[in-house]
Amino acid sequence: MASSLVPPPSTSFFHTKKDLNLSAFSSSSSSSQRCHKHVSKKICCSVAAPQQTQRQPSTTGSVKTAMTMTEKIMARASEKAQVRPGDNIWTNVDILMTHDVCGPGSIGIFKKEFGEDAKVWDREKVVIIPDHYIFTSDERANRNVDILRDFCNEQDIKYFYDIKDLSNFKVNPDYKGVCHIALAQEGHCRPGEVLLGTDSHTCTAGAFGQFATGIGNTDAGFVLGAGKLLLKVPPTLRFVMDGEMPNYLLAKDLILQIIGEITVAGATYKSMEFVGSTVESLNMEERMTLCNMVVEAGGKNGVIPPDSVTYKYLEGKTSVPYESVYSDQQARFLSEYRFDVTKLEPLVAKPHSPDNRALARECKDVKINRVYIGSCTGGKTEDFMAAAKVFLASGKKVKVPTFLVPATQKVWMDVYSLPVPGSGGKTCSQIFEEAGCDTPASPSCGACLGGPKDTYARMNEPQASSLLLSQHFVCVSTTNRNFPGRMGHREGEIYLASPYTAAASALTGYVTDPREFLQ
Amino acid sequence: MAFFSSTATIPQNLTFVSSNKLSSSPSSTTSFNFVSFPSFQSKFCKTITTSPQITRAHAPPAPSTETTTASSFHGLCYVVGDNIDTDQIIPAEHLTLVPSKPDEYQKLGSFALIGLPDSYTVRFVESGETKTKYSIIIGGANFGCGSSREHAPVALGASGAAAVVAESYARIFFRNSVATGEVYPLESETRLCEECRTGDVVTVELAENRLINHTTGKEYQLKPIGDAGPVIEAGGIFAYARKTGMIPTR
Numbered sequence: 001m002a003s004s005l006v007p008p009p010s011t012s013f014f015h016t017k018k019d020l021n022l023s024a025f026s027s028s029s030s031s032s033q034r035c036h037k038h039v040s041k042k043i044c045c046s047v048a049a050p051q052q053t054q055r056q057p058s059t060t061g062s063v064k065t066a067m068t069m070t071e072k073i074m075a076r077a078s079e080k081a082q083v084r085p086g087d088n089i090w091t092n093v094d095i096l097m098t099h100d101v102c103g104p105g106s107i108g109i110f111k112k113e114f115g116e117d118a119k120v121w122d123r124e125k126v127v128i129i130p131d132h133y134i135f136t137s138d139e140r141a142n143r144n145v146d147i148l149r150d151f152c153n154e155q156d157i158k159y160f161y162d163i164k165d166l167s168n169f170k171v172n173p174d175y176k177g178v179c180h181i182a183l184a185q186e187g188h189c190r191p192g193e194v195l196l197g198t199d200s201h202t203c204t205a206g207a208f209g210q211f212a213t214g215i216g217n218t219d220a221g222f223v224l225g226a227g228k229l230l231l232k233v234p235p236t237l238r239f240v241m242d243g244e245m246p247n248y249l250l251a252k253d254l255i256l257q258i259i260g261e262i263t264v265a266g267a268t269y270k271s272m273e274f275v276g277s278t279v280e281s282l283n284m285e286e287r288m289t290l291c292n293m294v295v296e297a298g299g300k301n302g303v304i305p306p307d308s309v310t311y312k313y314l315e316g317k318t319s320v321p322y323e324s325v326y327s328d329q330q331a332r333f334l335s336e337y338r339f340d341v342t343k344l345e346p347l348v349a350k351p352h353s354p355d356n357r358a359l360a361r362e363c364k365d366v367k368i369n370r371v372y373i374g375s376c377t378g379g380k381t382e383d384f385m386a387a388a389k390v391f392l393a394s395g396k397k398v399k400v401p402t403f404l405v406p407a408t409q410k411v412w413m414d415v416y417s418l419p420v421p422g423s424g425g426k427t428c429s430q431i432f433e434e435a436g437c438d439t440p441a442s443p444s445c446g447a448c449l450g451g452p453k454d455t456y457a458r459m460n461e462p463q464a465s466s467l468l469l470s471q472h473f474v475c476v477s478t479t480n481r482n483f484p485g486r487m488g489h490r491e492g493e494i495y496l497a498s499p500y501t502a503a504a505s506a507l508t509g510y511v512t513d514p515r516e517f518l519q
Numbered sequence: 520m521a522f523f524s525s526t527a528t529i530p531q532n533l534t535f536v537s538s539n540k541l542s543s544s545p546s547s548t549t550s551f552n553f554v555s556f557p558s559f560q561s562k563f564c565k566t567i568t569t570s571p572q573i574t575r576a577h578a579p580p581a582p583s584t585e586t587t588t589a590s591s592f593h594g595l596c597y598v599v600g601d602n603i604d605t606d607q608i609i610p611a612e613h614l615t616l617v618p619s620k621p622d623e624y625q626k627l628g629s630f631a632l633i634g635l636p637d638s639y640t641v642r643f644v645e646s647g648e649t650k651t652k653y654s655i656i657i658g659g660a661n662f663g664c665g666s667s668r669e670h671a672p673v674a675l676g677a678s679g680a681a682a683v684v685a686e687s688y689a690r691i692f693f694r695n696s697v698a699t700g701e702v703y704p705l706e707s708e709t710r711l712c713e714e715c716r717t718g719d720v721v722t723v724e725l726a727e728n729r730l731i732n733h734t735t736g737k738e739y740q741l742k743p744i745g746d747a748g749p750v751i752e753a754g755g756i757f758a759y760a761r762k763t764g765m766i767p768t769r
Contacts, residue, residue, distance in 0.1 A: 101614045105669060108619025109576070113757045115769075133615060140615035147617075200667040200691060216669035216695035217618065218576060218755060264602055265661040269690050298664065298689055353602055449611040449666070481665060483604040485634045488612075 066330035068236040069303045070271040073211040073325055077194045085235035085334075093125065094193035094210075096223045099179050100130040102198035102216075104147040109221030120155050121227030127159040127188055128152055129179035134444045135166055138452040142166075159188070169409060169442045177408035177443030180204040180376040184288065185410050187317030191306040191324040196223060200295045201376050201480065207287035208314075209306035209324055214295065234300045235334040236271040236327075237262075241278040243342040248515045250386055251286035252378060252478065252498035254278070255293040256347040260357025261337070268298030270334060273327065278341045279304055284313040285382040292377045293480050296354040346513050348476070349496040352484050360501050363511035368474045371398070371506040372457055372487070373499055374405030374441075375448035378478020381414040383499040384440075388420045388428040390503035391435040394517045399509035402437040403457035405446035412443050437506070448479040450488040459488035476505040574754030575676055576699050577618050592681040592703075593722040594654030596732075597643050598715050599635065603658055604665035605692065607634035609674040611666075618673040625649055627670055628677025632656075641717050643678070650679040655721055658685035659712040662704075663692020669699060676701030682723050684730055684741065686710055697747045700755035705730075706742040714739065 065082045067075065075082055078089035098106050110118065120126050128148050133141035145163065152160035161182060163175035176182035180201050183189050191209035195202060198220045205212035215229070223229050239258060259266070272294045279287065287304050294302035306324040346360040373379065373387050384406065391398075406412040415428040423431060429440060438457075447457040459473050473492040482494035497505065500514035507517065613630045616623040631651065632643035644651045656675065662685035663671055672695045675683065682703035683696070696704040705723065711730065715721065719734035725748065728741040744751075753759035760766040 101611075102668065104617040105619050108617060109757075112619065138615055144615060144617065198667060198669075200665065202667075214667035214691055216667055216691060216698055218669060218695065218698040218757070222756065264664055265687065265689070268661070268687070295665075298661065300690055449606070452612055452615065481604070481606070483602070483606050483665060484636045485610050486604075486606050490634060490636050 066328035068327045068331040069273060069325055070211055070236055071233060073192055074233050083233045085233050087233045088230055090228050091194055091231045092228050093196050093223050095125055095127055095188050095195045097127045097179055097183060097197035098220055099132055100144045100148060101132045103128060104144045105217035106198055106220035107151050109218055110224040113221060114225040118225060120224050123156050124158045126157050128157055129161045129182050130163055131177055131179045132445045133451050134163055135442050136452040136454050141452055175409060178376045178445055181380055181407040190318055190322040192322050201292055203294050203301050204288050204292040204376055206291035206302040207304050208310055209303055211301055213301045234269055234271040236273050237267055238273045238333040238336040240338040241276040241341050243278055243340045245278055245341055248346055248518045249344055250498040250500055251282055251289040253344060253347045255290050256349050256357055257344055259297045259355045262297055264353055264355045265298045270299055272299045272302040274304050285380040289377060296480060346501050349482055351482055351493040360511060361513040366511040368400055368476050368505055370400050370475045371402045371502050372475055372477040373502055374446050375479040376407060377480040378499055379405055379407035381411050383478060384415050384428045385420060386499040387503040388431040390500055390514055390517050391431050392423050394507050396507050397436040398506040400506055402506040404437055404440040406440055406443045408443050415440050447487050459492040476502050476511060478502050575701050576755035577624050577673055590726055591722055591724045592654055595652055596655045596657050596715055596719050596721045597653035598657045598712050598717045600712055601659035602661045602664055605668050605671040606665055608632055608671040610634040614668060614670055618670055624677050627674040631674040631678035654681045655723060656680055656683045657711050657715050660686045662688050664689035667691045669695045672696040672699055672701040684711060697750050698756045700751045703751055705744060708740040711739055
């Protein structure tokens with residue numbers, strides 16, 4: 001039984017940093033997996049990055065000082081032979097992404113500092129993606145998209161994913177939706193490159209083996225004009241995940257496990273590198289989920305070594321040449337965490353912090369009012385396929401309102417067209433309809449971050465007619481943050497969970513372990 | 520280290536300097552029960568000869584072109600806990616405001632910390648006001664975590680706050696504070712959010728890396744702000760880069 005293999009919830013799954021980063025699942029194996037604070041060699045050869053035997057000499061150079069992936073990417077971007085954690089380096093930027101929330105402010109700073117007539121450093125390296133507040137009657141929100149459009153026209157920006165007709169997103173062929181997913185789908189995420197974006201979840205792109213991190217308006221204004229930014233090289237934490245992924249777990253469970261372990265500040269200023277046989281087995285969207293939430297641990301960036309899965313995804317998406325880099329065998333990691341994925345259970349992050357980890361089954365008495373499936377974290381095609389799998393397995397109807405917001409126009413199309421395995425050819429949308437979910441909404445960031453009051457599925461004021469005064473608004477969500485007020489109402493309670501757990505919870509009206517339906 | 524001395528006295532006519540951050544000066548200095556060891560008094564008196572002023576990248580031009588070195592901040596403090604994320608500092612519904620537009624900059628200030636739960640019975644900016652009466656925010660660990668929205672330090676700065684003193688910061692918030700020059704993100708050596716209470720009268724002395732709580736009479740060590748200090752003082756990275764000749768002046 002899975003439950004008998006799992007330590008009690010209060011027990012660390014792997015040792016804390018104070019325990020010198022040892023990793024073990026049980027006392028019997030701890031000695032063989034022991035490692036020192038500065039790991040100077042691989043502990044277990046089974047976790048070696050898959051591409052290492054194919055590396056070109058130029059990829060790593062003659063290795064005098066071993067470097068991690070993140071250090072190598074930053075060394076190349078700063079035209080240095082080597083960099084060390086703590087070095088402040090002027091880093092050349094391959095892609096700068098901004099959106100409707102931070103774009104107007106970044107543009108304002110760019111114009112103020114470089115001049116009204118200034119041109120961006122490279123019109124093909126600026127990617128502008130309206131996605132946050134799109135389907136709203138908020139005039140200022142609509143104006144902000146207009147500001148983006150004017151700027152893109154004036155600067156002849158090559159990649160601007162515009163939306164003009166808000167009444168029907170489908171008549172806007174350029175419109176994509178959630179920026180981090182659109183960046184990947186449109187081929188802007190490439191191994192070995194540097195991607196900066198005015199959004200904390202820019203780190204999602206680390207799934208492609210690139211350095212990707214979020215910056216503010218002022219830094220973005222600087223990059224728009226200069227094409228580079230002063231960055232500090234972060235030290236790297238390494239997470240080795242081995243074992244076959246059980247059929248009730250998703251990457252969301254893995255990252256919730258890690259954040260619960262190292263806390264919401266455990267990776268502050270640090271890079272998080274994910275390796276191991278489990279990571280190798282994940283598809284690109286699942287890898288993106290893993291990297292997406294490194295910022296919830298305070299991380300500067302997350303990286304996954306590119307491999308054949310990466311290259312397959314990139315086929316036909318980009319014509320820009322890229323070069324993958326990998327951590328050297330002797331690279332120094334600040335610490336290394338290991339875990340055996342086969343022993344994990346479905347998790348949630350309870351209100352009001354992403355590190356407030358609990359087993360989903362421990363929260364089975366928590367009554368919920370709604371379920372939300374969407375965002376850059378949990379609104380990708382694979383996320384909807386996962387939710388559909390649970391609905392299909394149960395054959396029942398949802399007991400609470402279940403909101404579905406595909407991240408991008410492509411995801412929306414997939415939801416309406418791809419057959420769900422084992423369903424006899426049904427699409428996700430058909431399965432969702434049969435289960436009684438709300439109709440999939442127009443792609444955008446939606447209610448993940450609350451947004452304007454008229455945002456679809458936003459947690460607004462609890463309605464006295466339907467809720468007791470003492471009862472809180474409780475949502476199980478596949479999104480990334482559950483701080484107070486994140487999805488709208490300040491007193492709303494958000495349980496972060498995988499699409500499996502979210503769908504299972506929708507079916508029961510309580511936080512529910514998906515094994516109830518998937519076993 | 521003794522924080523108390525029964526012999527130190529404070530001139531009765533002492534008036535605290537107020538920076539442009541401080542909207543309400545204490546009505547009576549004599550009511551302070553603060554005392555300190557001997558060296559404190561002279562240093563304190565030195566700081567009151569300066570006129571602290573923060574220059575901010577986003578802020579509308581100050582009426583006076585004169586800016587002087589910010590060496591201390593004085594005023595009421597507002598105390599929050601751990602992991603105050605950017606949604607609590609400035610909820611996402613207000614992110615339609617563009618910080619680089621002066622009128623919207625002011626509006627952002629009126630919403631500063633409006634996302635704190637109802638358990639915070641005292642609001643940071645009172646309803647109907649655009650400025651806070653608290654010039655210093657005291658927080659716990661990981662202040663400013665969450666989103667990369669620069670609106671967060673901007674809202675705090677626009678509300679009139681001069682500094683945040685927290686145990687630690689989330690990376691992007693710290694960087695955005697420095698890049699904009701909106702607020703000084705200072706780190707405390709100890710857990711001040713459990714030592715101070717909202718409404719306490721405090722002074723932050725930058726040069727001394729010290730926070731004095733005049734209400735309780737205690738003093739605390741802060742971590743040096745280091746190279747980030749001059750950048751904030753100049754008014755952000757662009758202003759600093761021009762001031763130091765890194766980029767041409769316009």
